Amino acid sequence: MAKELWKGNEAVAEAAVRAGCKCFFGYPITPQNEIPEYMSARLPQVGGVFIQSESELAAINMVYGAAASGVRAMTSSSSPGISLKQEGISAMCSGELPGVVVNMMRGGPGLGTIQPSQCDYFQATRGGGNGDYRTIVLAPCNIQEAVDMTQEAFDLADLYRMPVMILGDGMIGQMMEPIEWHDIPKRELPPKDWAASGRKGRDHSNFITSLRIDAPDSEQFNRSLEAKYKRIAEKETRWAEQDTEGCEILLVAYGTPARIAQSAAEELEAKGIRAGLFRPQTVWPFPSKRLAEIAAQESVKAILVVEMSLGQMLEDVQLAVEGAKPVRFYGRVGGMVPSVEEIADEAEKVLREVR
Amino acid sequence: MKKQITISGFGGQGVMSIGKSLVEAAVAEGLHATWVPSYGPEMRGGTANCEVVLSEEPVGSPVFTYPTELIAMNLPSLVKFEPFVTAGGTIFVNSSIIDEKVKRTDVRAVYVPCDTIADELGNKKVSNMVMLGAYIAATGALRTETIRQMLAHMFTGPKAKLVELNMQALEKGAQCLEG
Amino acid sequence: MTTVYRKSAGLQDRELHYCPGCSHGIVHKLVAECMEELGLVDTAILVCPVGCSVFAGNYFACDCIEAIHGRAPAVATAVKRTHPDQLVVTYQGDGDLASIGTAEIVHAAMRGEKFTTVFINNAIYGMTGGQMAPTTLLGQRATTAPMGRQKELHGSPIRMAELLSTMDGLAYAERVCVADIPHLNKAKKAIKKAFELQLAGAGFTFVEVLSACPTNWAMTPVEANKWLLENMAAYYPLGVIKEAQA
Numbered sequence: 148m149a150k151e152l153w154k155g156n157e158a159v160a161e162a163a164v165r166a167g168c169k170c171f172f173g174y175p176i177t178p179q180n181e182i183p184e185y186m187s188a189r190l191p192q193v194g195g196v197f198i199q200s201e202s203e204l205a206a207i208n209m210v211y212g213a214a215a216s217g218v219r220a221m222t223s224s225s226s227p228g229i230s231l232k233q234e235g236i237s238a239m240c241s242g243e244l245p246g247v248v249v250n251m252m253r254g255g256p257g258l259g260t261i262q263p264s265q266c267d268y269f270q271a272t273r274g275g276g277n278g279d280y281r282t283i284v285l286a287p288c289n290i291q292e293a294v295d296m297t298q299e300a301f302d303l304a305d306l307y308r309m310p311v312m313i314l315g316d317g318m319i320g321q322m323m324e325p326i327e328w329h330d331i332p333k334r335e336l337p338p339k340d341w342a343a344s345g346r347k348g349r350d351h352s353n354f355i356t357s358l359r360i361d362a363p364d365s366e367q368f369n370r371s372l373e374a375k376y377k378r379i380a381e382k383e384t385r386w387a388e389q390d391t392e393g394c395e396i397l398l399v400a401y402g403t404p405a406r407i408a409q410s411a412a413e414e415l416e417a418k419g420i421r422a423g424l425f426r427p428q429t430v431w432p433f434p435s436k437r438l439a440e441i442a443a444q445e446s447v448k449a450i451l452v453v454e455m456s457l458g459q460m461l462e463d464v465q466l467a468v469e470g471a472k473p474v475r476f477y478g479r480v481g482g483m484v485p486s487v488e489e490i491a492d493e494a495e496k497v498l499r500e501v502r
Numbered sequence: 503m504k505k506q507i508t509i510s511g512f513g514g515q516g517v518m519s520i521g522k523s524l525v526e527a528a529v530a531e532g533l534h535a536t537w538v539p540s541y542g543p544e545m546r547g548g549t550a551n552c553e554v555v556l557s558e559e560p561v562g563s564p565v566f567t568y569p570t571e572l573i574a575m576n577l578p579s580l581v582k583f584e585p586f587v588t589a590g591g592t593i594f595v596n597s598s599i600i601d602e603k604v605k606r607t608d609v610r611a612v613y614v615p616c617d618t619i620a621d622e623l624g625n626k627k628v629s630n631m632v633m634l635g636a637y638i639a640a641t642g643a644l645r646t647e648t649i650r651q652m653l654a655h656m657f658t659g660p661k662a663k664l665v666e667l668n669m670q671a672l673e674k675g676a677q678c679l680e681g
Numbered sequence: 682m683t684t685v686y687r688k689s690a691g692l693q694d695r696e697l698h699y700c701p702g703c704s705h706g707i708v709h710k711l712v713a714e715c716m717e718e719l720g721l722v723d724t725a726i727l728v729c730p731v732g733c734s735v736f737a738g739n740y741f742a743c744d745c746i747e748a749i750h751g752r753a754p755a756v757a758t759a760v761k762r763t764h765p766d767q768l769v770v771t772y773q774g775d776g777d778l779a780s781i782g783t784a785e786i787v788h789a790a791m792r793g794e795k796f797t798t799v800f801i802n803n804a805i806y807g808m809t810g811g812q813m814a815p816t817t818l819l820g821q822r823a824t825t826a827p828m829g830r831q832k833e834l835h836g837s838p839i840r841m842a843e844l845l846s847t848m849d850g851l852a853y854a855e856r857v858c859v860a861d862i863p864h865l866n867k868a869k870k871a872i873k874k875a876f877e878l879q880l881a882g883a884g885f886t887f888v889e890v891l892s893a894c895p896t897n898w899a900m901t902p903v904e905a906n907k908w909l910l911e912n913m914a915a916y917y918p919l920g921v922i923k924e925a926q927a
Contacts, residue, residue, distance in 0.1 A: 150529055151529075152522075152525060152526050152529050152535075169763065170759060170762070170763060172759065177541070178541055196759070196762045196763060198758065198759075198762070198792075200755065200788070201784050201785070201787075201788035202784055204752065204755070204784070204785075205752065205755040205758075205784065205785050205788065206755075208748065208749060208752035208755035208756050208759075208785070209755045209756065209758055209759040210759070211746075211748070211749075211752070211755075211756055211759075212728070212746065212748070212755065212756030212757060212758065212759030212760045213759040213760070213762075213763055215746040215756065215760070216726060216746070216759070216760045216763055216764060218759075218763045220759065234749055235749065235752070238749045242747070261541065262541075317541070318538060318564070318565075321538070321539055321541050322536060322537060322538045322539070322564055323522065323525060323536070323537040324535070324536050324537070324561075324564070325525075325529040325534070325535060342744075343726055343744035343745060343746045343760075344726065344744065344764065345723065345724040345725065345726055345743070345744055345764065345767050346722070346723045346724070346742075346743065346744055347723060347724060348723065352693070352738075352741065352742055352743055352744050352745065353744045353745075354738035354739065354744070354745045354746075354747070355738075355745070355746045355747060356729075356738060356746075356747035357747060357749070358735055358736075358747060403564075406561075406562050406563055406564065407562070407563040407565065409562040409563070410562035410563035411563075413562065484565055486563075486565070486566070486567045487562075487563050487566065487567070488567055
């Protein structure tokens with residue numbers, strides 16, 4: 148199939164439409180505005196619904212409403228807007244409602260900056276709203292992956308009845324790159340017989356709620372979520388790796404920094420340093436087991452985590468490695484992007500220190 | 503072949519579209535390519551730059567510190583990025599509005615009076631196409647014919663006459679290399 | 682045997698949890714009867730609020746969605762847009778609609794979303810135990826306004842039906858109460874009319890029901906209804922607030 152040149156945000160929006168997304172609800176915020184703009188023109192062409200909501204709160208609750216009535220829906224935003232959406236994301240997890248949420252992260256805290264960042268990792272992977280919950284968090288490192296993951300996100304959401312987040316950064320949203328449209332393998336999906344879409348002859352009414360006021364019921368429900376999350380961790384954990392066998396230093400990064408780290412690894416190889424790259428594609432569930440295996444190799448002297456944050460995924464790496472090897476960190480924040488040279492220099496410095 | 507190109511100028515000079523044209527042509531020729539814009543709050547009139555990577559291999563980092571080529575459409579862009587161009591690289595200067603010369607001696611300098619030529623062609627908007635023509639002629643990174651096909655695809659119906667205007671701009675830009 | 686009274690098929694066979702004298706039970710019944718009489722129980726989708734009626738989904742026989750506090754109009758917007766031929770109703774209290782959810786209700790009205798909102802205004806936060814609501818009357822005591830609501834400190838109560846009636850998208854707004862049988866009958870007519878207008882695609886429809894909360898007002902049910910008619914109805918005029926010409 149011919150390659151097509153797409154801007155990240157627009158590609159994500161088109162991918163959603165191709166995945167059968169019927170509704171988009173959103174509120175303007177940079178650097179993701181091309182997603183609602185694209186949807187406002189595209190969704191009516193396929194009989195879908197686009198609403199520019201009055202706030203991010205309304206947007207996520209519109210997703211909640213569409214999902215509760217059995218319709219595929221999506222919203223997108225960037226960091227401060229995603230903070231506002233946490234209320235609805237928590238409620239969707241509790242109501243076990245599927246939906247897709249895109250976060251094209253920008254620098255924070257507060258209003259921060261509109262430049263790219265990864266400072267919402269904790270919020271995305273720990274459950275950013277109230278309650279014990281998780282969302283599946285897919286972390287694309289280029290536009291092709293963003294497109295493929297967005298399409299798959301709708302199936303994952305329907306299969307596990309929960310929100311799925313695409314965790315990108317401003318650069319993935321804003322950049323252009325050629326992609327190919329693949330047919331994403333379809334999953335066997337259960338019928339949405341739980342949806343409140345009108346009884347239409349059903350012998351009982353469906354009631355979608357996130358309130359379980361009776362403590363024993365509430366505990367039982369939380370246990371069922373726990374079991375679901377375990378199942379997801381077993382089946383849906385994903386990562387990519389390059390030159391990890393016998394590497395001396397292992398770079399760990401996701402999203403845009405991962406492809407910069409890939410170039411840094413090539414630069415290190417050219418200098419005769421065996422550098423591997425481990426790239427989580429799901430940051431929840433986090434690919435701890437495989438990371439620990441790689442780290443356990445005798446050849447590995449140190450691990451360098453690279454993020455556009457002050458060190459958030461770093462904690463997942465430390466938890467996975469369990470102190471078996473030195474874990475170091477290099478991060479740029481506030482909208483600054485690490486360079487190939489910075490990462491390569493840091494890797495060399497780390498190796499000098501641990502040798 | 504791997505090109506890392508920084509294109510910089512005022513907003514409204516067609517800086518972003520030079521980059522997009524390069525990437526689009528590269529994709530049409532089967533190359534790997536990325537385009538990363540600087541994006542800021544100002545929609546018009548501010549400084550704008552984009553980073554383009556063209557490569558026969560899949561692109562790792564889409565951002566870079568050291569461009570192999572710099573296209574400077576205004577003076578602040580030349581001042582800002584000249585020091586970072588790799589030795590043996592090329593700097594393209596919009597000499598219609600940049601009076602200064604390239605100071606580096608380890609890079610090639612190409613002076614293109616984009617705005618002057620565009621004026622002569624009767625349309626200021628093709629200034630960036632003049633520069634694109636110079637870039638293609640100097641680097642041989644892409645084929646002119648690919649650009650023509652892109653233009654033919656872009657300008658149809660009543661706008662079809664713009665294809666020739668843009669092609670003329672490309673050729674005039676290429677001729678700047680001969681002098 | 683002659684049937685003289687039958688529970689509406691719009692309600693499930695469950696005991697309500699509401700306090701004695703609370704208007705919720707009566708309004709539930711009216712909404713359910715209107716759904717039943719229009720033959721809509723099988724297709725209607727009701728969006729419930731946070732507040733005393735958070736459990737409404739356990740009582741109504743139609744499909745129900747429990748929204749987060751204040752967001753019912755956003756939820757209903759998406760439901761109605763994706764199910765344009767079905768009756769969609771939000772059922773919201775005053776804290777939900779007139780305080781935390783003002784943005785959502787105002788913008789649903791502005792967009793002229795074609796669903797109906799039944800607004801229970803009892804001038805108090807019921808479920809959390811009697812705190813001041815945006816609709817609490819001046820001088821009325823609440824657990825967070827122990828000296829009574831004061832204009833200088835709290836501002837005057839908000840009239841939502843009038844506020845929303847300034848929106849072109851609102852097709853019909855009426856304020857009713859259920860304090861006695863004649864008023865109750867008028868309330869039912871208003872709800873039914875709102876449903877009919879919704880199905881005719883008229884626009885956003887809104888029925889505000891002045892309701893009694895004897896528990897948090899510290900009154901008997903009889904006293905509460907009397908107080909409602911004398912005080913609430915004086916500040917919140919009953920009747921049609923707006924009816925757009927078709």
